Amino acid sequence: MNAEATRAIDWARVRNDFPLLTREVNGKPLIYLDSANTGQKPASVIEATDDFYRRHNANVSRAVHTLGSEATEAYEGARKKLAAFLGVHGDDLVLCSGTTFAINLVAYSWALPRLNAGDAILITRMEHHANIVPWQLVAQRTGATIKVAELLADGSLDLDALHALMTPEVKLLAIAHVSNVLGTVNPVAAICREARKRGIVSVVDGSQAAPHMALDIPAIGCDFYAITGHKMCGPTGTGALWARREHLQAMPPFLGGGEMIKEVRFDGTVFNDAPHKFEAGTPNIAGFVGLGAAVDYLSTLGMDHVATRESELLAHATEELRKVDGLRIFGEASDKAAVISFQVEGAHAHDLATLLDLEGVAVRSGQHCAHPLLQWFGVAATCRASLAFYNTHDEIDAFVAALLKVRRLLL
Known part of the structure; x- marks a missing residue:
């Protein structure tokens, strides 16, 4: 998608879709640069969640009355929307609380029954703790x-x-599509293709990819792909695991309870078909209704437009931050999402973030659930500014101005 087509979108109007972005923090207009932590929600998502509770609230798949049917239709409708967004079939999509749950599901239902002493699991230095x-x-x-x-x-x-590490004893590869600290976009299709040649099952953490780019999971060629809803404008407590059908059929349930069964007797239980056999208990119905609305919103914008817009914001932010004396950027891969982790010489990341908050700027400080990665860089903590399509060039300029002001106070 070319930049000219992206500029045809009225991004100021898009920004107005997000109620929280109009508020002030410490008497200053909020500049929210923490979207890698959680994305903000457009009014349509908030309204869809509210409408479910006001007009349709009931449990799913447990009642034939009108409200129960409406709740089930809305919940399963969200599964269909999300499946289309990811380029997959809904029957291969397990709805869950997010990427952490999804990866644990693979770990306990696929890996634990199959791995033995002498086998190996291959991960990378840049993984989030949830993939370690x-x-x-x-x-x-x-x-x-x-x-x-x-x-x-x-x-x-x-x-x-x-x-070189894909040796015969490696049975599983777990890899991030996009690093939450560095923004590095890994060539997961090529990596998964190489793994498949060697009989290695691949698990891709797509938590930081789904909010920022168009996804075609079958084209990636992985065995499992996990996403988190709240990073892609949806409610918290939502997400999904996509898996190849043969894995879903062979894997035992992770949790036991209601909904994941066909028949229960004291001498045994017949489990439901996938994906439902992995969805025990009452789900976050309203949350998934909201996630369905988030998918509608992002699809209307067009993920190619989103990616181009964020690439432009990243380029501007990187250029302006390079003008700050003593600032070091961590992660400068050629293919990078709109995430900038940085340090200012002589200033602790937490002090920077605290003083930036007084200027209305929200960035994250710390180790970003990636302790081994920061240890590799030899630092205790960084600040992270993570951008989204609803940010503006003016916000970036104000952020850098605030950073220069804070730097003068600290040094």
Whole structure:
């Protein structure tokens, strides 16, 4: 999608769709630069969630009355919308609370019954804790080992080293599509293709990809793909796991309870068909109604437009931040999402973030659930400014001006 077509969108009008962005913080207009943590919600998402509770609230798949039918239709409608958004079939999409749950589902239902001592799980240096800790727990219980693929100086994966680590004992590869710290966009289609050649099952963490780019999961060629709804303008407590049908059919349920069964007897239980056998209990119905509205919203904008808009914002922010003396940017891969982690020499990240908040600027500080990555860089914490299509060039300029002011106060 070319930049001229993207500029045809009235981004100021788009921004007005987000009620929270009109508020002030500490007497200053809010500049929200923490979308990698959670995305803001357009009015249509808020209204859809509110409308469900006001007019349709009932449980799903448990009643034949009108409200129950409406709730089920809305919930399953959200599954269909999300499946179309991802380029997959709804019957292969497990609705869950987010990427953390989705990865744990794979860890306990696929990996734990299959891995043994002598097997290995391959991850990368840039993974979020949610794509590290579940595999460590599986390794501890099975005797499998963890292998780690390292990075190049610019924050991109060392692909040659990654491929060299794909040895016969590796049974599973877990990799982020987009780094939540560096913004690095990994070439997951090529990586998953190489893994598949070697009989390695691939799990892709798409939490930071789904909000920023058009996705075609079958084209990626992975075995599992996980997303988080609240990062893509949807409510918290929503997300999904896509899996190849053969995996879903072979995997045992992760949780037991209602909805995931066909028949329960004291001498045994017949489980429901996938994906429902992985969806025990009452789901976050209103949340998924809201996620369906978020998918509608993003689809109307066009994810190619979103990606181009955010690329322009990233370029502007990077250029302006380079003018700040003593500022170091972590992660400068050629293919990068709109995430900038940085440090200012002589200033602690938490102090920067606290003083920026007094200027109305919301950035995240800390280790960003990626301790091994920051250890590799030799730093205790960074600040992270993460952009979304609803941000503006003027906000970026105001952010940099605030950063210069804070720097003068600290140094």
